[in-house]
Amino acid sequence: MIAKLTLRTLALGYLALLLAFPVGMVFVRTFEEGLGTVLEAVSRPAALHALWLTLLVAVIAVVANTVFGIICAIVLVRHNFRGKALLNTLLDLPLAVSPVVVGLALLLVYGRTSLAGGWLAELGIRVIFSTPGIVLATIFVSLPFVVREVVPVLREIGTEQEQAASTLGASPLQTFRLVTLPAIRAGVAYGVVLTTARAIGEFGAVSIISGKLAGRTETLTVYVEDRFQSFDLVGCYAASVVLALIAIVTLLLTNLSKPREDY
Amino acid sequence: MSVNTIERARPARGPTAPNKQGNPLSRGVAVGYLSLIVLIPLAAVVWRSTEGGAEGFLQAISNPQALASLRLTLLASLFVVAINVVTGTLIAWVLVRDSFRGKSLVNAIIDLPFALPTIVAGLTLLALYGPESPFGLNIAYTRISVGMALLFVTLPFVVRAIQPVLLELDRDMEEASVSLGASELQTFLRVILPNLLPAILSGAALGFARSVGEFGSVVLITGNIPFETQVASVYIFGQVEGDNATGAAAVSVLLLAISLLVLFGMSLLNRWGTRHDR
Numbered sequence: 001m002i003a004k005l006t007l008r009t010l011a012l013g014y015l016a017l018l019l020a021f022p023v024g025m026v027f028v029r030t031f032e033e034g035l036g037t038v039l040e041a042v043s044r045p046a047a048l049h050a051l052w053l054t055l056l057v058a059v060i061a062v063v064a065n066t067v068f069g070i071i072c073a074i075v076l077v078r079h080n081f082r083g084k085a086l087l088n089t090l091l092d093l094p095l096a097v098s099p100v101v102v103g104l105a106l107l108l109v110y111g112r113t114s115l116a117g118g119w120l121a122e123l124g125i126r127v128i129f130s131t132p133g134i135v136l137a138t139i140f141v142s143l144p145f146v147v148r149e150v151v152p153v154l155r156e157i158g159t160e161q162e163q164a165a166s167t168l169g170a171s172p173l174q175t176f177r178l179v180t181l182p183a184i185r186a187g188v189a190y191g192v193v194l195t196t197a198r199a200i201g202e203f204g205a206v207s208i209i210s211g212k213l214a215g216r217t218e219t220l221t222v223y224v225e226d227r228f229q230s231f232d233l234v235g236c237y238a239a240s241v242v243l244a245l246i247a248i249v250t251l252l253l254t255n256l257s258k259p260r261e262d263y
Numbered sequence: 264m265s266v267n268t269i270e271r272a273r274p275a276r277g278p279t280a281p282n283k284q285g286n287p288l289s290r291g292v293a294v295g296y297l298s299l300i301v302l303i304p305l306a307a308v309v310w311r312s313t314e315g316g317a318e319g320f321l322q323a324i325s326n327p328q329a330l331a332s333l334r335l336t337l338l339a340s341l342f343v344v345a346i347n348v349v350t351g352t353l354i355a356w357v358l359v360r361d362s363f364r365g366k367s368l369v370n371a372i373i374d375l376p377f378a379l380p381t382i383v384a385g386l387t388l389l390a391l392y393g394p395e396s397p398f399g400l401n402i403a404y405t406r407i408s409v410g411m412a413l414l415f416v417t418l419p420f421v422v423r424a425i426q427p428v429l430l431e432l433d434r435d436m437e438e439a440s441v442s443l444g445a446s447e448l449q450t451f452l453r454v455i456l457p458n459l460l461p462a463i464l465s466g467a468a469l470g471f472a473r474s475v476g477e478f479g480s481v482v483l484i485t486g487n488i489p490f491e492t493q494v495a496s497v498y499i500f501g502q503v504e505g506d507n508a509t510g511a512a513a514v515s516v517l518l519l520a521i522s523l524l525v526l527f528g529m530s531l532l533n534r535w536g537t538r539h540d541r
Contacts, residue, residue: 003447004361011357012369014350018415019375022387025397029390072293079290087294089530093301095469096522098476100496101515104503105304108311108512140300172286194377201380204478204496208503221382221479228386228483237390240383247378254378255371 026244030237041238046215050223051242057131057219058199061138065195066188069146074180076147077154094143102140103208106133129211134219137205142198146191153187154180190254197250201243305519312512323513331490332498333517335409339494340474343413344467351421351466352459358422359429376418381479384415389484404486409494412480417470424466425459432458461536465529472525476518 030038041047076088094102110117110127120127127133161183165175181188203221210217218226220239227236312320323329358370376384388411393403402408432455440450478496485492487501495514502511 007353008357008361008363011350011354015354015369015372018411018418019372022391022415023375023379025390026383026387068293068296071289072296075290075293079286081290085530087297089526090297090302092526092529093305093522096472096476096526097305098478098496098499098515098518098522100478100499100503101308101476101518102304104499104508104511104515105308107503108307108508109304114307136300140304143297143300197378201378201383201479203380203382204500208500221380224380224382224386225482236386240386243380243383244387247375247380247383250378251371251374254374 023244026237026240029233030241033234033237037234038238038241041235042242044235046218047220047223047235047239049215050218050220050239053131053134053218054200054220057134057138058196060135061142061199062192062195064139065143066146066192068143069150069191069195070181070184070188072147073150073154073184076151078159091144091147094141099141099202099204100208102137102205106136106140106205106209110136128209129213129217131217133209134206134217137209138199138202141202141205142195145194145198146188149187149191149194150184153184157183193250193253197247200246308512308515308519311509312516314509314512319509320513320516323510324517326510328489328493329495329498329510329514332493332495333514335406335493336475336495339406339409339413340471343410343417343474344471346410346414347417347421347470348463348467351418352425352463355422355425355429359426373419373422376416381416381477382483385412385480385483388412388415388480393484403484404488404492406492408484408486409481409492412484413474413477416477416480417473420470420473421463421466424462424469428459428462429455461532465532465536468525468529468532472522475521 042051072091076084107128108114110120110133112118112121112128117127125132127136157180161179162175165179166172170178201221202219203225206219207222207225210219210222212218212222212226214226220243224236224239224243227233227239312323315322324333354373358366358373379387388408389403391397392400392408392411394401402411436454436458437450440454441447445453476496477494478500481487481494482497485494485497487493487497489498493501495518499511499514499518502508502514
C-alpha cells in the first residue's frame with residue numbers, strides 16, 4: 001500500500017512539475033492582465049490574420065493528407081508488392097525528421113535559384129515566403145497520422161464484406177464508398193484530429209519557409225515567437241492561450257473519437 | 264492442429280485474399296505523393312550537402328560550433344531518453360495498475376505535449392521556470408533548460424508505448440512468480456520488465472529521434488548560446504538565416520542519418536517483437 005502511494009505520488013508529482021503547472025502558469029500570466037486586454041490582444045489585425053492563415057493552411061493539409069492517407073493505408077494493407085516494407089518505414093520519416101531540416105529541404109527545392117523554383121516563378125507561382133510553401137511544410141510534417149490510424153482498422157475489418165459487395169455487383173468505387181469507408185470512419189476521424197493538431201502547431205519548418213513576414217506569412221505559432229522577440233508579452237501570451245485552447249479541444253476530441261478503448 | 268490454425272486465421276491475413284496485387288494506380292498515387300512531398304525535398308538536402316565535395320562536407324560538420332551543437336544534442340537526447348524510460352514506465356504503471364480519482368483526466372493530459380504547439384511548450388516552461396518564475400527558480404538559458412524542454416515534448420512516447428502492453432499482460436505469470444516466493448521487486452524485474460522491453464525500446468527510440476530534431480520548444484527557453492545551449496536544429500536554423508545553405512545541409516544530413524537509423528532499427532525491432540506471431 002505504501003509502495004503504491006509512493007509510486008502514485010512520484011508519477012503525479014513529475015507530471016505536475018513538468019506539465020500541469022507550466023501550462024497552468026501561462027493561463028495565469030495571460031489573464032492577470034484582465035480579460036479585456038487579452039481580447040484586445042487577440043483581435044489585432046496581425047493576430048487575426050495569423051489565426052486565419054493557420055486555419056486555412058491546416059484545412060488544406062488535412063484534406064490532402066486524409067485523401068492520401070486513406071489511399072496509402074489501402075495500398076499498405078490490401079496490396080502486395082516489392083518495397084512495401086520500405087514504403088511503410090519511410091512513411092514515418094516526417095515524425096523523425098527535424099522541422100528545421102524540413103524547412104531547409106523545401107527551401108532548396110523551391111528556392112529562387114533552384115530548378116523547380118525558377119520554373120514555378122515563370123508560371124507566376126511563388127512557393128517560398130508565401131502560402132504555398134507554408135502549406136507544403138505543413139503537409140510534410142503531418143503526413144503520417146491518417147495512414148497510421150487507418151491501417152490497423154483496415155486490417156481488423158478484413159475483406160469479407162468488400163468481397164460480398166463486389167460479388168453482388170458493386171463497382172470498386174461503390175464498394176469503397178458504401179462498405180469500406182463507413183467501417184474505417186472512426187480511424188479516419190482520429191487521424192484527422194491528430195493531423196489538425198500537428199498542422200496548427202507547426203513552427204520550425206514554417207518559420208524557415210515563410211520568411212516570417214508580419215501580417216502576410218505569419219502563422220499563429222510564428223506570431224507567438226515574433227511577439228516574444230518584440231517584448232510584447234501580452235500579445236505573446238494571448239496568442240499562446242488561443243493555441244493552448246485549440247490543443248485542449250483537440251485532446252477532448254481525441255478522447256471522444258479514439259477508435260480503441262484500450263486505456 | 265494445422266486445420267485449426269487455418270480455420271482460425273482471419274480472412275484479411277489469409278494468403279489467398281483477392282485483390283492482393285491491387286490497383287497499380289493507387290500504389291502509384293501513394294508512392295508519388297510520398298516522393299513529391301517528403302523524399303525529393305530530403306534528397307535535395309543530401310545533394311546540396313555534397314556541393315563542396317567530401318572535403319567541403321567534412322569542413323562544414325567539423326566547424327567547432329557545429330560540433331558543439333551536435334554533441335550537446337546527442338548527449339541531451341540520451342539523457343532525456345534515460346529519464347523517460349524510468350518516468351515513462353512509472354507513469355504507465357500508475358495509470359494501468361493504480362486507481363484513484365481523476366485518473367482519466369491524468370491519462371488525457373499525457374498527450375498534451377503532442378497536441379500543444381512546441382513554441383507554446385517552450386513558453387509555458389519559461390513562464391514557470393524562467394526569469395519571472397514565481398518560485399524564484401530560474402533555469403532559462405542554462406543546459407538544464409535544454410533537458411527540460413526535451414523532457415516536456417517527449418513525455419508521451421514511452422508512456423503510450425508501454426500502456427497497451429501492460430494492459431494486455433497476463434497477470435497469471437506475476438501471480439505464479441509471487442506464489443513461488445519472489446518479492447514484488449523481483450517479479451517486476453524478472454517477469455514484467457522483460458515483457459515490456461520491446462515497447463520500452465520503441466518508445467525510447469521515437470523519443471530519441473524527436474529529441475535530436477527538436478526546435479520549437481528550445482528556441483525561447485535556452486537562449487541559443489553557441490557552445491553553451493545551442494542545439495543542432497538551432498545551429499542549422501542560424502546557418503539558413505545566414506545564407507549558408509551548404510553548411511546547414513551538411514549538419515542536416517547527420518540528423519537525417521540518425522532519423523533513418525532509428526526508423527530502420529524500429530522496424531527490425533518490430534519484426535523481432537512480433538516474431539512469435541508469425
